[in-house]
Amino acid sequence: MSTTLVLGSLAVVLAGPLPWGLSRWSGLRRTPAAAMLLWQSTALAAVLAALGAGVSLAAERLRAAPVTAMDVVVAALAGAVTLVVLVRLAVSGHRTGTALRRLRRAHRDRVDLVARVDRGVSVLEHEVPVAYCVPGMTGSRIVVSRSTLTTLAPAELAAVLEHERAHLRARHDLVLEAFTVLHRAFPRWVASAAARREVEVLVEVLADRAACRTGDRRALVSALLALAGAPTPAGSLGSAGSLAARVEVLRDPRPRRLQSAAVALLAAAILALPTLLVVVPWLTGLHGR
Template identity: 40%
Template sequence: MTWVAAGLVVSVVLLGCAAGPALDLLRRSALGPGTAIACWSAALAGTFIAAAGAAAAALLTPPGPGHGFLEWLSDCLPHHGRLATAVAAAASAALAAACGAVLARGLPRFGRAVRRRRRHREALRLVAREHRRHADVLVLDHPVPVAYSLPSRHRAIVLSTGALEALTAEELGAVLAHERAHLRQRHHLLLLAVDLGHAMLPWLPTVRRAKARLPLLLEMAADDAAVRVHGRKALVDALRRLSAVPAAGGALGAVGAPATGAPAERMLRLEAADPAGPRPAARFVAGLFAAAAVTAPLLAGAVAIAELARTC
């Protein structure tokens, strides 16, 4: 059991501390945005799986109080010394308190984000009207050209009247394809999960860097989906016409967050004569990394459960 717990701790260190800086170096390399998103997502998932497994192993490894409870059920607690039991109980109580503090900080943040999105959708129902031609679009009377999407079952895309007046038909199609890619690929859910992870484990470099890098990668992935249908020129022209006004909380806007320089970086990438796509070798290595980052902590956790079942 000890070596399994050590393996989980090593996984937390490798994925939570080393994977983020390594992926950050590859952000401008041959990896495409979709492949990079998969790698970041796998690194985050593996980090949290390994962290949860390490905490559970520390609490359940004999003679910890978690294992002591199990032993009490099977009447084998007397097999361990009193001093070892007391020391393990004190250490595990501190660990349980730390885990509780992390959850207490992260879960309310998640609830606030969900409520904020719900209030935004309710407000839109009062002030926006349905688009006649597009069944998934709400039109907001406002002169500033903006476009964004919110996770919703109906009418998830919001366009201002200023955007409808400023965009040509082809540019409007590119913007809608961009927002529909966000919704189809569940980018809002991924951003919500990253925000929750950052609230719970903000000290891990991979978590901090993912919160900073993923929004731009998600916009680039949606850009690629729009370009495949409407071409680069239509999307670039649309991005130039749209206002650089940040979208509301919980929304993904076509322009993105102007303060980060993302719109300029996206347009430079789209205007490249022949933007490099993901190379087959890089995609293969990225796939191996994503698979290993998730399966290794899961296997370690399964081994820990099997070892625990044989303990005492």
């Protein structure tokens, strides 16, 4: 079986059936760090396999002896498709990144105009309990409403604030942005919407885990329930998102080291397969010269 066919088949599996199946494995959320690694490896491997298939097909045709006109046409088409994939990713990345940064900058400016700052937290005079963070390269904001301060107990408020700080420390916004870029580049051809939704849950679970390491797990659960339905502005990360899935994970904090190790190994294998299929033939060709 040719390398092109293997890479093409792998790209199809990694872009469709595998993300679809992973999105239905709810138990994966109980090992969120390994699960995030698995989703990132799957997305990167799918792109690498798709690009590698195009390059491999072009190289196979041009190495044919003798090279016919049909070989040149097929190689040109394969190269064109590969270039289209790269261009779509680049354009999607530029548009998504530019739009998000503009949106967040404008929101931070509005918050700075109307909010008072209390111990590094921007407090809005609002009757609805809200809590979210606005990421930024030059200055992030953690925003809560006055109602949040009066509604939550001290332990609950501390857990919520640590949750938001965890988002900012880990730059979860960049993780979500990468999957948004992939989804917008290929909205109909791959299962990127399922990946984006599941990654949204995982970043919240990871922030919850960070909050629980320094605070009370039960206080965080009660705070999340108190903030249920709270609005989250576009471009920000809020404490109230994916509530049902997160509460389910929080209620069962038992470590799952075996699952975590197995998922991490699976992630490494998924990424290694297309990498080897792309790199080994190239190294072999160099050695043959």
